[in-house]
Amino acid sequence: MATLKNQTTCPYCGVGCGVNTTHDGQRIIAVSGDEDHPANQGRLCVKGSALHETTAMEGRLLKPRVDGREHSWNTTLDTLATRLEGIIAAHGPESVAMYLSGQLLTEDYYVANKLMKGFIGSAHVDTNSRLCMSSTVVGYKRAFGGDLQPCSYGDIDHAELMVLVGSNAAWNHPILYQRMVAAKNANPDIKVVLIDPRRTATADLADLHLALKPGTDALIFNAILAALAERNALDAEYIDAHTEGFDAALSAAQTSAGDLAEVARKADVPLADLEQLVDWFCTTERTLTFFSQGINQSSSGTDKVNSIINCHLATGRLGRPGMGPFSLTGQPNAMGGREVGGLANQLAAHMDFSQSAFVERVGRFWQAPNMATREGYKAVDLFEAIERGEIKAVWIMATNPLVSLPDANRVRRALEKCELVIVSECMANTDTLELADIVLPASGWSEKNGTVTNSERRISRQRGLVPPPGDAQHDWWIICELAKRMGYREAFDYASPAAIFREHARLSGFENNRTRGFDISGMAELSDLAYDSLKPIQWPVNEQAPEGTPRLFADGHFFTPNNRARLLPVTPQAPKQQPSSEYPLIVNSGRIRDQWHTMTRTGRAARLLQHHAEPFIEIHPDDARRFQVEHLQLAELQNELGRYRGRIRITDQQRPGEVFIPMHWTRQFTQTGISGSLFAPEVDPFSGQPESKQGRATLKPLHMCWEARLLVREERSIEDHWWTRVPLNHCTSYRLADTEAVENWRDWCESHLGAPSLWLDDQAHQRFRAAGIQNNRLDWILLVEPNAELPDLAWLDTCFDVEVDLDTRRQLLDAKAPGEQATGAVICSCFQVREPDIISAIIEGADSAQALGEQLKCGTNCGSCVPELKELVKVHHVEKSA
Incomplete structure (x- = not known):
């Protein structure tokens, strides 16, 4: 059978890498990086490189089900419409909710939001992006007047100081991290600072690592703002011309920060290191500050975001090459979902419920009969409302909240009580699917057709290259077919995703008049052919910027009522979940290198489970002695909410008194390894984002026979x-x-x-x-x-x-083949190079990661394993005597 080659976009992190695919029209045979895509310029990380290994039909959800029995789409959708209409008639539209995902395409997101908020009349539409990006959304809106990320990946090539805060980019955004590595290799004078409680793989690039006490990020950036004023490093002209709120922000910073010695003591970092960071920030104009979940996943995440933005506004460091506050998005379409109003406090096209004029405008554009007029429940509140019985029906799409939400055991109890649980899913086995009353088989990557928006506001196409298996259908089609059955045929009679995209683009420019930063009205008349061949492009795309815009705010125009950016007074807050005598350990969670979210896709590729194959608990040697646990021993973390079992990994890269656990494992992969079972549902008061970086627990060894x-x-x-x-x-x-x-x-x-x-x-x-x-x-x-x-x-x-x-x-x-056989952990997943082979090569003379790459190929593809290769060289290389 003849093979075909097409371009599409990776479905994992927010970097949004372009992917070349080879397929035969029925299955994906191979993938490689798209050299023409500006996000990755031909590189793929190990997860992206294994995409074709995750697309087999085995394990896919193939048939719609109602109450455990398979049915046709007609019967299933008729039943769904009847049940939803019955619930709405009995309890009102706000008894119905949707919980969406950054895995959805923009077109799926758009029609889901339109159906619920405009036609059913419920704003209870939230998304798992609430768990990773919502504090950034609020921080950007407070400062800039809109959810407007000002930077571009190209700024990395111009930066002179890169500060990474709460971001293990080496593992979580590896292709972007490799671009940072390349920039520093090209210009060794570039300074890189990592601010993170853990010494992660990203520290390999850093000239300075501040292993701060968790939760003290805002204190450090307040100290920087105070120092900028003290050392006459402010841009007074920019402050006067383009901002407001500076005096209050500076006063709050000076009040909380005090002198640097006091800040260093509170943040538990060496004073000399803090002084070095302050010196570099005060004297380096081209400064990029990258931040991710270590900032966002906090009960004061929004204020932390604004403390970072304050420092950039006070120095005028945005809108020009090589500078700005740069949020690294977690999911492939978290930003696209925000563009169409996927969060419960949003409306489409970057409008929200804060002004009745926005509600009226969106309702008029949609010709919506039942427009929601107030914001809905955010994720944590949403599931609490389900548990109370206030919400009777919830439709969950492309996400696994029984694993990803805090207080996971409570989420399970809530869904067990819910009258109607609808789940759209492409995989046959997930924790959430077990509790579904109505199951809707959805298309997956390489089958879905639409657009996504990455961390730098770049819209790219995800193309449908092969047919969905069985009876699986596209999410936009499922939503529209349900809408037609509920009496809304005319508003949801789309022929293709291109038609949905055109409407989305028209709404972005509708009565905009440069009052909203998100505007792609320049693509509102794209033909189907032009949509199919759309090249990656950064918004805004309109009459002023027909080719897109690489960075925002170059002209000093912001989208607040007076067009000025706002500095916000920030008073640092301690995390809500604090250790106690009963639960003395701080628990941090996050991603690992080779896995994605709850492993429904990456868990299908055997080589992606060879780096870390089971849940683990990283712990400092002092705590290992304190709790009497040994390296590789099984142990249990436990608190009042739940328990988590994993294998102990003793490392001095962890701060004493703190442990790290991965977020990925589910009941499909282990018995007791759901990280969310340990975290209380404490949230940021502005964004509603949960505090998933600081739980608390005690630890006990499990003495296995x-x-x-x-x-x-x-x-x-x-x-x-x-x-x-x-x-x-x-x-x-x-x-x-x-x-x-x-x-x-x-x-x-x-x-x-x-x-x-x-x-x-x-x-x-x-x-x-x-x-x-x-x-x-x-x-x-x-x-x-x-x-x-x-x-x-x-x-x-x-x-x-x-x-x-x-x-x-x-x-x-x-249990082994004849002769010598390599055993041990796989360090380089791309080329399946194991630790013993690497150590042997080092002992024989390979004295650098580059030398190991030349000999074994390890580290020469995505580069994610390079920090581990360097660490192995440091440990095992012995200089030979002359």
Whole structure:
């Protein structure tokens, strides 16, 4: 079959990388970076490079379901319309809600928002972007008069100081991070500062790392603002011409910051390091300040954002190359969702409920019969309203709130009580899907067709290249078909995503008159052909900027009533969740390098689970001794809300008294590893964004009698032990453990797996191995070991793909192929290079990450593993004597 090549956009982080695809019209065969896309210029991270490995039909949701039974789309949508109309008739439109996702395309988002806010009449439409970007939205709106990110990726090439705050860009925005690396390599005089409690991989690039006390970010930026005034480093002309509120902001900063020694003490950073940061900031005009979830996911995240913006406004450092406050967006279309009003306090086209004129304008444009007139519940409040019974029906699209929201156990209880739970999802197994009354199979990446907007306001196309499997349909189609059944045919009779985009573009310019920064009215008349071939473009796109605009505010015009930017007085606030004698540890959560959100996609690619294959708890050596836990031992974090189990990783890159856990694991992959179960639903009072960077817990070791590795051809349910699941290429791997002994392992096999075909019972070494073979094919293999050091899986995985001959049977009980075999952690996921091979190369003379790349290829694709390669060189390289 002939192959085709097309361009599309990656569906992961907010960098918005362009992707070249090779496909045969039915499946994606290969992917590579699009050299013509300005966001990534040909590079892809390991997640993007593995996209084609996540698109198989296996594990996809294929049929609509109502109350557990499969039905046609007609029956399902008729039933959905009838049930929603019944609930609305009995309890009013505000008894219905939607919970959306930054994974949706802009066109999906637009019609969802239009249906709910304009036609059903409920503003209870929120999104998982509430969990990552909403504090930035409010911060930008307060300062600039709109949700307006002022910078461009090209500014990296012009910066002289880059400050990264609460951002592990090396792992979370790796392609953008590599651009920072390239800029510094081209100009070693560029200074890079990392402000983060943890020493993450991003610290590898930093000239200075401030491992601050969690929650003290605003204090540090207030200190910078005060120092700018003290050292005559302000831009008084810019302040006078283009801003307001400076005096109040400076007064608040001076009051809270005091002298630098006091700030250093409160933030728990060396005074010399703080003085160095202040000196660089005061003397470097071309300063870019990148910030991400370490700022946003806070009960005072909005004020932290404004403390950063204050420093840039006070120095006039925005609107010109190489400078500005730069929010690194979490999801591929978090910004696109904000453009169409995906948040509960927003309306489409960057309007909101703050002015009745906005409500009237949007309603008039839509010709909406039931326009919502007040903002709806934000995410945490939304699920609390579901638990109270106030909201009777919730439609969840492309997200997994049972995992991602704080107080995850409460979210589960809320959905269990909800009268009608509707879930649109492309995958067959998610935690949230288990509680759905009506299930709607949706198209996924490479099938969906529409647009996304990345961190630099660049609109790119995600193209539908292959057909959705089974009966899966596009989200925009599902929403519009429901709307037609509810009596709104004329308003939702779109022929394609292009038609939706044109309406979205028209609304952006409707009665705008340069009062709103978001304006793409220049694309309101795009033909279907022009839409299909649309090149990446930065908004605004209108008569003034027909080719798009790389950076905003170059002319000093802002979108406040008086066109001046606002500085805000910021009084730093401590996090709401504080440690106590009962729960003495601070818990931080975040992403890891090779996984995305709740693993519904990345968890399907075997190589993406080889860097970190199970939940873990990173802890400082002092705390490891304090809580009597050992490296790689299983342990449990626990508080009044829930518990989390993971494997201990002892590291001095963690501050004492604090632990880090990954956010990705779900009940589909482990028994007790949902990070959200430990975080209280404390939120920022302005943005409603939860405080997901500071929970609290106590820690106890789990003294396991045994640990085992189980590989099976078909997935099994083994709920009576601790377990984690990892899909491999030819089988599924489980890691098992328990605090109670198994009396007879052969009996255990009979009960859980079937009679073993061969086994080895080495009781002297607490080792048991057994395998089940049917028709000369390996069905399962169990490896019980006395500790966590279990055999490598690569060869065992291949045994499930071949007939098992006599020699292989003998080797199975050794759990390894004949001869030498590399084991150990995969450091470079792109090229599958393992730690032992890297160490061997270092010992033999490779003395740098570059040398390792030349020899083993590791670190030469996305570069995410380069910091780990450098650390291995530092630890294992020994200078040879002359």
